[in-house]
Amino acid sequence: MSHAWRPVFVVLAVVVAMLVVRVIFVPSDFSAKNGDYKYQWHRLASEQFWKDFPVKHKGREFCQQCHSELVDKIKDSGHQNIQCENCHAMFEPAKKSHPINLKEDFGYLLDIGIERSRELCKRCHAELSYRPPTYTTSKGTVTFKMIDPTKHNAGVECVMCHDVHTAGFKTAGK
Ligand code: HEC
Ligand code: HEC
Ligand code: HEC
Ligand code: HEC
Structure with missing residues (x-):
C-alpha cells in the first residue's frame, strides 16, 4: 500500500472520534427547531427550563x-x-x-x-x-x-x- 494512504487513515480516525464524542456529549434533544438551521439550534428542553426558572427580583x-x-x-x-x-x-x-x-x-x-x-x-x-x-x-x-x-x-x-x-x-x- 502506498505511504500516501497513512494520513488519510489518520484524518478518518479523527473524524470518527469527533462523531463519537458528539454522540456522547450532545444532548439528544439538541436540534434545529422547525428546520430553522440559522437561528433555532438549541436544546429543546431548555425552553421549558427557562419558562420554569424562578424570578427573584419582583420589582x-x-x-x-x-x-x-x-x-x-x-x-x-x-x-x-x-x-x-x-x-x-x-x-x-x-x-x-x-x-x-x-x-x-x-x-x-x-x-x-x-x-x-x-x-x-x-x-x-x-x-x-x-x-x-x-x-x-x-x-x-x-x-x-x-x-x-x-x-x-x-x-x-x-x-x-x-x-x-x-x-x-x-x-x-x-
Ligand atoms: C452630617 C450630615 C450628612 C451626612 C452624614 C451626609 N450628608 Fe450628604 N449632604 C448633607 C448636606 C447638608 C448636603 C447639602 C449641602 C452640600 O452639598 O454639602 C448634602 C448633599 C448631598 C448630596 C447632593 C450633592 C449635590 O451636589 O447637590 C448627595 C448626593 C449626598 N449629600 C449624598 C450623601 C451620601 C452618599 C452620604 C454618605 C456617604 C452623605 N451624603 C452623608 C449632609 C450630610
Ligand atoms: C442604585 C443607585 C443609588 C443608590 C444605591 C443611592 N442613590 Fe441616591 N440617587 C440616585 C439617583 C439616580 C439620584 C437622582 C439623580 C441625582 O440627583 O443625583 C439620586 C439622588 C439622591 C439625592 C438627591 C440629590 C439632589 O440634590 O437632588 C440624595 C440626597 C441621595 N440620592 C442620597 C442617597 C443616600 C443617602 C443613599 C444611601 C442610603 C443613596 N442616595 C443611595 C441613585 C442612588
Ligand atoms: C436608595 C436605597 C433605597 C431604596 C431605593 C429604598 N430603600 Fe427602603 N431603606 C433604605 C435605607 C438606607 C433605610 C434605613 C433608613 C434609615 O435608617 O433612615 C431604609 C428603610 C426602609 C424601611 C424601614 C422603615 C422606614 O421607613 O425607614 C422600609 C419599610 C423600607 N425601607 C422599604 C422600602 C421600600 C418598600 C422601597 C421601595 C418603594 C424602598 N424601601 C426603597 C434604602 C432604600
Ligand atoms: C405581605 C406584606 C409585605 C410585603 C409583600 C412586603 N413587606 Fe416589607 N414589611 C411588611 C410589614 C408588615 C413590615 C413591618 C412594618 C413596617 O416596617 O412597615 C415590613 C417591614 C419591612 C422593612 C423593615 C425591616 C426592618 O428590619 O425593620 C423593609 C426594609 C421592608 N419591609 C422592605 C420590603 C421590600 C423591599 C419589599 C418588596 C420586595 C417588601 N418589604 C414586601 C410587609 C410586607
Whole structure:
C-alpha cells in the first residue's frame, strides 16, 4: 500500500472520534427547531427550563401590596427610578430582617433587610474619576449628584442626615 494512504487513515480516525464524542456529549434533544438551521439550534428542553426558572427580583409592584406609602413617597423623589430591591435585597443571610416570611407566603426568593452603611450609597454617589457625572434617560441628560466620600461628612452614616426614600433630608421629629 502506498505511504500516501497513512494520513488519510489518520484524518478518518479523527473524524470518527469527533462523531463519537458528539454522540456522547450532545444532548439528544439538541436540534434545529422547525428546520430553522440559522437561528433555532438549541436544546429543546431548555425552553421549558427557562419558562420554569424562578424570578427573584419582583420589582416595586410586589412591595407595593404592603408598602404603598413608601412606594408613593419614593415616586416623587430623586430615587424614583431605583427599585426597592436595589437597596433592600441582602445577600448575607445575617442581614435579613423582614418581619414577614415572604418566602413561605409569597414564594419570594430574596432576603430583605436594611443596610445603613455608607457603602450602600457610595455604590452610586461616590465620585470616581472613570464615572461620567451625567447619564441619559428618556427625559434627557441628568446630572448625577456625586460626593467625595472622603470629604463629605466622613465617618457619619449618610442616613443620619439624608432621608433615603425622599432623597432629601431628615427633618426634626422624624
Ligand atoms: C405581605 C406584606 C409585605 C410585603 C409583600 C412586603 N413587606 Fe416589607 N414589611 C411588611 C410589614 C408588615 C413590615 C413591618 C412594618 C413596617 O416596617 O412597615 C415590613 C417591614 C419591612 C422593612 C423593615 C425591616 C426592618 O428590619 O425593620 C423593609 C426594609 C421592608 N419591609 C422592605 C420590603 C421590600 C423591599 C419589599 C418588596 C420586595 C417588601 N418589604 C414586601 C410587609 C410586607
Ligand atoms: C436608595 C436605597 C433605597 C431604596 C431605593 C429604598 N430603600 Fe427602603 N431603606 C433604605 C435605607 C438606607 C433605610 C434605613 C433608613 C434609615 O435608617 O433612615 C431604609 C428603610 C426602609 C424601611 C424601614 C422603615 C422606614 O421607613 O425607614 C422600609 C419599610 C423600607 N425601607 C422599604 C422600602 C421600600 C418598600 C422601597 C421601595 C418603594 C424602598 N424601601 C426603597 C434604602 C432604600
Ligand atoms: C442604585 C443607585 C443609588 C443608590 C444605591 C443611592 N442613590 Fe441616591 N440617587 C440616585 C439617583 C439616580 C439620584 C437622582 C439623580 C441625582 O440627583 O443625583 C439620586 C439622588 C439622591 C439625592 C438627591 C440629590 C439632589 O440634590 O437632588 C440624595 C440626597 C441621595 N440620592 C442620597 C442617597 C443616600 C443617602 C443613599 C444611601 C442610603 C443613596 N442616595 C443611595 C441613585 C442612588
Ligand atoms: C452630617 C450630615 C450628612 C451626612 C452624614 C451626609 N450628608 Fe450628604 N449632604 C448633607 C448636606 C447638608 C448636603 C447639602 C449641602 C452640600 O452639598 O454639602 C448634602 C448633599 C448631598 C448630596 C447632593 C450633592 C449635590 O451636589 O447637590 C448627595 C448626593 C449626598 N449629600 C449624598 C450623601 C451620601 C452618599 C452620604 C454618605 C456617604 C452623605 N451624603 C452623608 C449632609 C450630610
